[in-house]
Amino acid sequence: MIEAHGLTKRYGPKTAVDDITFTVRPGIVTGFLGPNGAGKSTTMRMIMGLDRPTAGAVTVNGLPYSHHRSPLTEVGALLEARAVHPGRSAEQHLRVLAATHGFPDRRVGEVIELTGLESVARKRVGGFSLGMGQRLGIASALLGDPSTLILDEPVNGLDPEGVLWVRNLARYLASQGRTVFLSSHLMSEVALTADHVIVIGKGKILADTSVKDFTAGASRKTVRVSTPGAAALAAAIERAGGTAVAADGEASVGRHAADDALAAAPAVPGTLEVTGLDAPTIGELALTAGVALHELTPVVSTLEQAYMELTKDSVEYRTEDVSHVDAATTTTGGQR
Numbered sequence: 001m002i003e004a005h006g007l008t009k010r011y012g013p014k015t016a017v018d019d020i021t022f023t024v025r026p027g028i029v030t031g032f033l034g035p036n037g038a039g040k041s042t043t044m045r046m047i048m049g050l051d052r053p054t055a056g057a058v059t060v061n062g063l064p065y066s067h068h069r070s071p072l073t074e075v076g077a078l079l080e081a082r083a084v085h086p087g088r089s090a091e092q093h094l095r096v097l098a099a100t101h102g103f104p105d106r107r108v109g110e111v112i113e114l115t116g117l118e119s120v121a122r123k124r125v126g127g128f129s130l131g132m133g134q135r136l137g138i139a140s141a142l143l144g145d146p147s148t149l150i151l152d153e154p155v156n157g158l159d160p161e162g163v164l165w166v167r168n169l170a171r172y173l174a175s176q177g178r179t180v181f182l183s184s185h186l187m188s189e190v191a192l193t194a195d196h197v198i199v200i201g202k203g204k205i206l207a208d209t210s211v212k213d214f215t216a217g218a219s220r221k222t223v224r225v226s227t228p229g230a231a232a233l234a235a236a237i238e239r240a241g242g243t244a245v246a247a248d249g250e251a252s253v254g255r256h257a258a259d260d261a262l263a264a265a266p267a268v269p270g271t272l273e274v275t276g277l278d279a280p281t282i283g284e285l286a287l288t289a290g291v292a293l294h295e296l297t298p299v300v301s302t303l304e305q306a307y308m309e310l311t312k313d314s315v316e317y318r319t320e321d322v323s324h325v326d327a328a329t330t331t332t333g334g335q336r
């Protein structure tokens, strides 16, 4: 169990983590999600006692990390690539770690088996692929048989097989009753691995919810409607309790705009994004209003789009990639 209360970290004028309070429970996988620079690594470092909070506190199994007499039996972490002597074999590396911390030697064999490192355990770590290095990092984290695991971007750079392996291992460890807290910047990955998700942006918590609820909220449906009588249809939609917004995102065709436009030009052509009404209802409204329909398409926004929408104001460095910017600024233009 990880409990943070009012956790804050400032680096000079920069507030990396801004007064966050959350609980990471045992027996489930909790995803920690946020764009680059959101504060995930800083939070994880504070949990591990590697960074001192400017304010607030965080405990693991009831105590700050540094107050545990044997912290590695409480919490194991995979943070950024750790220093491993490249000339040592994986097995030697784990043996040294085990000896340093007083863990039984047999645990080395157990974690090698658990992380699928048997075939390379005697090879020099210096020649390891990223995936093997990641497995070794996880083996090291598991050495103390900790009840809490913190994995910072564990699937970064892994091939599909490695990603699947991390996913299954995280779920297996949680099924044993452990607390598993893993960070990612990919909502789709977290949705497949985690039961619960905490979303952070610019150091603040934006969502703390079950993946199931996040997914249900994400599949908010809109209907795309193209019509030569956009203003008239928008007015009818608003009267029926729906919301119509111009699909180009430039002009809102809300109630008043629609009424004004309707008075001025009842046959304004355009495309609307409609929420709150389903496609058949919109079709019937169009019929009653005497407006032709050129397109009537139900649109479901993806999980990734819902996440982008949630974090769009928290993205620290925007890329020039136009498709990325589009995706980050529109939710209603979902996939068909």
Ligand SMILES: Nc1ncnc2c1ncn2[C@@H]1O[C@H](COP(=O)(O)OP(=O)(O)OP(=O)(O)O)[C@@H](O)[C@H]1O
Residues within 6 Å of the ligand: 011, 014, 015, 016, 034, 035, 036, 037, 038, 039, 040, 041, 042, 043, 185, 316
């Ligand atoms: N030692 C430091 N000194 C100054 N600023 C820092 C330091 N560490 C982190 N920051 C800043 O704090 C903010 C949060 O950084 P952090 O690394 O925790 O984010 P993150 O969510 O882990 O992002 P990423 O996915 O890019 O690692 C960023 O703006 C970062 O530049």
